[in-house]
Amino acid sequence: MRHAALALAALAAATPAAAQIRNAPAPRALEFAAYIFAASNVCGYRIGNEPFEALLAKQNVKPEDVSPRGPFGNRVHTMFALMSNDMAQHRERACLAVAGEYGPEGNIAKNVLLPAGTPDAAPAPKAPEAAPAPKPAQ
Numbered sequence: 615m616r617h618a619a620l621a622l623a624a625l626a627a628a629t630p631a632a633a634q635i636r637n638a639p640a641p642r643a644l645e646f647a648a649y650i651f652a653a654s655n656v657c658g659y660r661i662g663n664e665p666f667e668a669l670l671a672k673q674n675v676k677p678e679d680v681s682p683r684g685p686f687g688n689r690v691h692t693m694f695a696l697m698s699n700d701m702a703q704h705r706e707r708a709c710l711a712v713a714g715e716y717g718p719e720g721n722i723a724k725n726v727l728l729p730a731g732t733p734d735a736a737p738a739p740k741a742p743e744a745a746p747a748p749k750p751a752q
Contacts, residue, residue, distance in 0.1 A: 643673035648693035657709035659727035
């Protein structure tokens with residue numbers, strides 16, 4: 615009886631850890647986030663928030679999960695450091711490749727990485743000004 619109680623207690627203690635592992639993002643999602651962050655760092659691109667978040671959502675990952683203070687931020691940061699170093703060694707080729715994949719005309723996803731100085735979205739067009747009302751005849 616005592617052994618059964620110990621086995622149940624050990625199983626109950628292991629359940630939260632197993633649940634955390636089961637809910638962990640796929641390694642490809644973490645690599646994708648690190649790749650985008652490294653390209654932004656090395657090449658000076660800005661990250662398009664909506665397209666980036668949409669691609670993370672397709673992989674069942676929230677931006678908070680891969681942020682530096684998120685639960686998987688340390689893993690992403692480690693991959694980011696390695697990728698940044700590699701991209702920096704081959705900056706020109708790496709930046710062209712990343713722009714071709716995730717830039718404004720990307721062949722994988724568009725507007726995930728935007729050139730520096732580009733706003734996230736085009737500003738809303740201004741409403742045309744109304745012509746002054748004609749003065750009433752006297």
